[in-house]
Amino acid sequence: MGLGKILVVEDEPVIRSSLRRLLTRNDYVVTEAESVGDACQNDLASFDLIISDLRLPGEPGTALIEKSEHTPVLIMTSYASLRSAVDSMKMGAVDYIAKPFDHDDMLKAVADTISRKDEVLAEPVPSADTSTTSKDGNPAGIIGRCAPMMTLFSRINRVAPTEATVLVLGESGTGKELVAKALHEASRRDTKPLVSVNCAAIPETLIESELFGHEKGAFTGATTTRNGLVEAADGGTLFLDEIGELPLEAQARLLRVLQEGEIRRVGSVESRKVNVRLIAATHRNLKLMASEGTFREDLYYRLNVVELNLPPLRERGQDITLLAEALLEKTTKKMGTSLMLISPEALVAISRHPWPGNVRELENAIERAVILSEDDMITPDLLGLESSSLPAASVQAPQAATELLDENDSELSMEDYFLRFVLEHQNQMNETQLARKLGISRKCLWERRKRLGIPRKEAG
Structure with missing residues (x-):
């Protein structure tokens, strides 16, 4: 059967036949094609290697990279500029070789590529819970769900x-x-x-x-x-x-x-x-x-x-809050403290901050907040984010809060949101349920009620 099956895709008959003779003399089984379309008439997965010219009639040779799936593609180019080679590698070519090629260099590239393919196929497929992936299946435990990270x-x-x-x-x-x-x-x-x-x-x-x-x-x-x-x-x-x-x-x-x-x-x-x-x-x-x-x-x-x-952290959308929560869990474990929560106001502050220092800055802010916190809640003041201060609430009484209910949701500050949530749900929930839904303590809920002038309604 030979050392391996190779598909040679080259539109110049002289080069194609010369390459076929070189490979067959060295015990490879060779199939020829003169274009990408011609090559695709074969089962590309059945080959151990595809050697293709870059410049072909119709589609370029790099089109075979995606079409071949797991079969490696070695690109030949007579335009032996580093730029075209780099572009080919960026698209997924396993290697490139310049024409006119040295016979020994070609044979070495072919042997190396086929042996690497055999090694990959022999290796077990890693499961989703290996050390190289996070619980979301991301490599090396990197956290992220936004489009640029995916x-x-x-x-x-x-x-x-x-x-x-x-x-x-x-x-x-x-x-x-x-x-x-x-x-x-x-x-x-x-x-x-x-x-x-x-x-x-x-x-x-x-x-x-x-x-x-x-x-x-x-x-x-x-x-x-x-x-x-x-x-x-x-x-x-x-x-x-x-x-x-x-x-x-x-x-x-x-x-x-x-x-x-x-x-x-x-x-x-x-x-x-x-x-x-x-x-x-x-x-x-x-x-x-x-x-x-x-x-x-x-x-x-x-x-x-x-x-x-x-991407910078400021362009990662909801990844910021995912990272903040993960970093909080990591920090509390490292410091041996009890489980802590990030208040809604702090989450808004985190999402609004420009993070010029990116994930490293966020990690430092979370660590600082854990050290300075006196209870189980991370609040904006503990984060030390000077540029992300929230708009001051101009609300003084429940009457003002009622007027806020007609405003556009997307324009609500966190104080506005607090007022709206409490007024809408306080008749159906007790103080413990309200605090839990808001992600704050009962003491914090009572203090905000007092500050904003919305005392708890008396039962009956």
């Missing part, structure tokens, strides 16, 4: 099993390291180390030594030979956070890692082979930096094979 989860699941380099973009505090963790845990490297490096936290004079290691005597203070963090990640995943802060000299060394799979320690003349999957992250505009000469353009295109965007 798109992100889908892309993580698609790219994680591949060897593609990933660039994670997002503002500070959005959780880029969690995305790197999710990619690593769902990859074939999950049993090997994930080494995380914050490039902004290492002094510029030391970063090359920290990343790539150094030989004894390479510089003043180098009293012993030392392995770098890239070597520490050998076989696993290297996560470089804030990669935009990497000096140009270190960028050149990193490019060598990506292009040649090797490093050279500071002060050494010998290169060492390393096998790492790189995930990089930044809040900066690397494309602009590349145009300005502060970031290597060739490194930018090597990094930007697959781009994942993390």
Whole structure:
């Protein structure tokens, strides 16, 4: 049967027959097609690999990526620009190869791809309750239900099993390291180390030594030979956070890692082979930096094979309250305090705040509130969100409250909502039921009644 079944899709007969001869001589079973439409006449799932030209009559070769589902697609392009290769990888190609191709390079790419496919098929499908997913089925326990996050989860699941380099973009505090963790845990490297490096936290004079290691005597203070963090990640995943802060000299060394799979320690003349999957992250505009000469353009295109965007917290809608409740549960467990609730007013304050520090800022605010709280309720004043103060209630008496009942619901402040809810339900509920529905204590309910002039009606 041969080493595997391969579908070759190429509209140039000479190239197609040449590739068929090369593969059949090396014990592969080859089927030929000259367009995407012609290729789809076959059962694409029956092949171990599809090798397709990028430029084809009708649909481009990348159209086969979606149509083939689980069969990997290797893209050939005579337009051997890094840009077209990057675009192909972004769409899900397992690899690309430039035409005219070297026979040994083609055979190596084919063998590697087919062996990786066999490994993936041999692995058990992870269940929904594994450590890489949350109770909602999200990777690495990342919380989110909004459309941008669901798109992100889908892309993580698609790219994680591949060897593609990933660039994670997002503002500070959005959780880029969690995305790197999710990619690593769902990859074939999950049993090997994930080494995380914050490039902004290492002094510029030391970063090359920290990343790539150094030989004894390479510089003043180098009293012993030392392995770098890239070597520490050998076989696993290297996560470089804030990669935009990497000096140009270190960028050149990193490019060598990506292009040649090797490093050279500071002060050494010998290169060492390393096998790492790189995930990089930044809040900066690397494309602009590349145009300005502060970031290597060739490194930018090597990094930007697959781009994942993390939305800022202010654009995640109801995810904000989901995150607040999850972070509250996490914080109370960590501090060993009793179960706490977030008051309706605090939830509104949280949803209105712009969160320039994103999830990290929200976590800090929740932790602060838990520490300062004297009971089981998180109120807005405990959060310390100066820019999210609620409109002051101008209501003085029940008569004013009655007038508010005719206003548009979407314009109600939390004080207005409180008035409306109490007036509508106090005849059907006792104080305990009212407080529970409002998410506040009986004492808090009594204090608000007193302040707003709506005392509890006497029975009978």
